[in-house]
Amino acid sequence: MPNNTRTRLIAGNWKMNKNYTEGVQLAQDLANELGHDTHGVEVVVCPPATDLKGVSGVIEFDRAPFGLGAQNVYWEASGAFTGELSCDMLKSVGCTHCIVGHSERRDYFGETDGDINLKVKALLAAGIVPISCCGESLEVREAGNQVDFVVGQIRADFDGVELESGDQLVVAYEPIWAIGTGKTATPEDAQEVCGAIRAALVDIFGADIASQIRVLYGGSAKPGNVAGFLAEEDVDGALVGGASLVAADFAAMVERAAE
Numbered sequence: 520m521p522n523n524t525r526t527r528l529i530a531g532n533w534k535m536n537k538n539y540t541e542g543v544q545l546a547q548d549l550a551n552e553l554g555h556d557t558h559g560v561e562v563v564v565c566p567p568a569t570d571l572k573g574v575s576g577v578i579e580f581d582r583a584p585f586g587l588g589a590q591n592v593y594w595e596a597s598g599a600f601t602g603e604l605s606c607d608m609l610k611s612v613g614c615t616h617c618i619v620g621h622s623e624r625r626d627y628f629g630e631t632d633g634d635i636n637l638k639v640k641a642l643l644a645a646g647i648v649p650i651s652c653c654g655e656s657l658e659v660r661e662a663g664n665q666v667d668f669v670v671g672q673i674r675a676d677f678d679g680v681e682l683e684s685g686d687q688l689v690v691a692y693e694p695i696w697a698i699g700t701g702k703t704a705t706p707e708d709a710q711e712v713c714g715a716i717r718a719a720l721v722d723i724f725g726a727d728i729a730s731q732i733r734v735l736y737g738g739s740a741k742p743g744n745v746a747g748f749l750a751e752e753d754v755d756g757a758l759v760g761g762a763s764l765v766a767a768d769f770a771a772m773v774e775r776a777a778e
């Protein structure tokens with residue numbers, strides 16, 4: 520278990536996988552694998568928008584021990600924004616968390632730090648916990664600029680953001696070169712950047728709040744390597760892509776986090 524007071528968090532990002540029927544099935548399989556006790560580890564799954572209501576039903580009726588997160592949100596409350604979802608819509612289907620700033624949204628859909636800043640503020644105002652992603656490209660890492668780059672993202676994404684407590688926000692460090700590639704950062708690589716993220720959070724929010732914000736590692740995390748990341752002082756969990764699509768693997772990661 521961690522030597523700090525932060526509750527470990529294992530979050531699954533299903534990305535654009537699993538239709539409604541498959542998503543409900545995966546949630547039920549995960550509920551069966553986990554049983555009713557996650558031994559002090561918080562678990563969240565983030566299915567595609569079309570699956571949210573169905574997975575919410577599994578959480579409610581099967582008493583599944585995980586929370587529900589969306590993968591995206593728009594900051595306006597309502598109106599003519601075709602294709603977008605508001606915070607209120609996410610809340611109405613039971614979302615407690617929402618991923619923002621994933622590198623896939625930044626790279627493929629042109630999301631900027633300014634967009635992410637507005638999304639973080641809208642989610643906080645709605646009482647939804649943002650899982651705010653950051654991470655450097657291979658080019659940035661090879662130039663040795665990963666810490667400066669990620670701290671710059673954090674400062675821009677949280678500019679003007681105010682928190683009352685550290686459990687309102689989660690940060691996920693995901694080096695882009697490690698996402699879905701099978702190449703993982705080493706635990707030491709993760710700690711270098713997650714430690715710098717924590718220091719930046721202290722600067723932005725103050726030491727008390729920053730000490731309670733969970734910082735996750737993401738990028739080819741799986742049952743066989745997650746314990747190494749969790750052993751690092753500033754890594755409080757994982758944001759899991761591919762391995763979250765296999766109930767037994769994701770449950771095994773939760774088990775590792777409980778050890």
Ligand SMILES: O=C[C@H](O)COP(=O)(O)O
Nearest residue numbers: 532698699738739760761
């Ligand atoms: O949000 C999750 C990350 O992009 C990691 O994905 P991955 O575990 O498939 O590498």
